[in-house]
Amino acid sequence: MPEARQFGQTGAASIDFSAGLRITVLALLVVGSIVLAPLLLDTYTTNILIRAFFVAIAAITVDIVWGYCGTLTFGQSAFFGIGVYALAIIFTEYGFGSWQALLGIATAIIAAATVAALTGWLSFYPGSTPLYASIVSLVVPIVLVQILYSGGTFTGSSSGLVGFESFDLEVENWFRLAGLSLAAVATIALIIMRSDTGRLLKALRDNDERCTYLGVDTSRYRIIVLVLTAIVASLAGFGYAAFGGVAAPENASFTFGTRLIIMVALGGRGTIVGAIVGALGIEVASAYLSRSLPYI
């Protein structure tokens, strides 16, 4: 947020040019380093970072729902899991191919949007409290994981789904794909959050009641935000599973939802960059720590 203020308050006529230049340089730097980085990093780090990029996209959605709209959500992991399982189930059932991939993406988007709309309808209505919305968001992944457990061979139950054929890309290109997706999501999120829409979302967070007085249908906005972030999170999950080739119930669990919250809290909620820093930091650190201290 402080960053947002700097940009907004420069104030003079020349800002368009200098800010535009700065942003272009920054974008070039980011894209350049994403494209070149896999040539310098070892395979292990590259692998970890690819996963971390997808997780970071999910963390951004948590940041928007929690940091900007003020609903503490444990539930984004459920949408991530929906994406993971949409890919795994379809590739396991129908094999790998281009129409299966498109079907997978469509399924992920539709399923995530439906579940999110239902969750939103249950959590946001005139008179509901943020506390209650949090509890519902905790219920969603728990329900989903129970359904996955009871799905038998279709969902792979507690051991998940493995061994399906997936996209055949080189690790370097996965890195570029994941990194650029993350950069794109982050940029779109930053642009939206600095626009009037973003201001409206922050107003929802700061004073929901007053927004209602001003004629804003707060419940509707919260539901829309939830549906959109759910779609993004499910696509992140889709990419995660496409790279990893594994779908596990843990991908949808509230434990993962809590991890996302910790990432955002650590990196700084209400700042998109913070969510990314937190997610990458925790993912990479825990990968290296669990190698040397496996039981903590």
Add this chain to the structure above:
Amino acid sequence: MLTIALDAITTAALLFIISSGLLIVFGVMKIINFAHAAFVTVGAYAALVGARLALPWVLILPLAFATGAACGALTETTIVRRLYRRPLDAILATWGLGTVIGQVITLIFGREVQFVQAPITGTAYFLGIDYSAYRIAMIAAAIIVAVVFTGLLNGTRLGLSTRAVIMNEMLAQGLGVDSARVRLVTFVIGSGLAALSGALITPLSSVDPNMGLPWLISAFMLVMVSGGSLLTLAVSSLVLGGLQVVVSTFVNPILGGLTIAICAAVVLRIRPEGFARA
């Protein structure tokens, strides 16, 4: 048929005992203690330790209550007290605390599932069928909890202050009620009750570091639906707990475990005040 009815009532009794501690904390502090599940687990392990030391159950239950109360006192003074004005952060903090407690228990006792022998074994002949005596004892336990609770709230000075804080904290403070003390005592009693319920459910389920969690969601939803009164909590435990037993028996147990959460969410959506003033 009678077995299912008894199952329903005893499940409701268990749910009532577990949720009552959460309810009182929610009533006074307007926050949900997400570490409740961890306190339930702490109580269960206290019972396990007590049983290993061959203590009689008359001592095990107070031991569990005291352990939970001690944890609660520590939590209130160190964490929750600082977060009264930020309820969402309080959720996060207590949730984190719950995770930490779970990990500490894992470090001390290990991951494996353990069992505690029930103090009352065998079956009782009840209305023409044989039924687990311990489960019937749970009904008595729930009634005792309810009576003691109501007695504390309505018959003591502290209960009076507590009710005042629940109704209007500002006004109560203005009239000289030490609301910080009321909050501390409530939190301690709530945590103690959580641990007590953990000790009570150990003979029915196994003991493991995450055992509190499956109960937690049901307890949360029951508290939200009941809107802060013990009577409506009892009603909602009976209705939703009964529904859970019916679904588990006739449809499938996994769906049964989700019945309370889903039904309660739908009830709250249609009727935001839940079962209160129904």
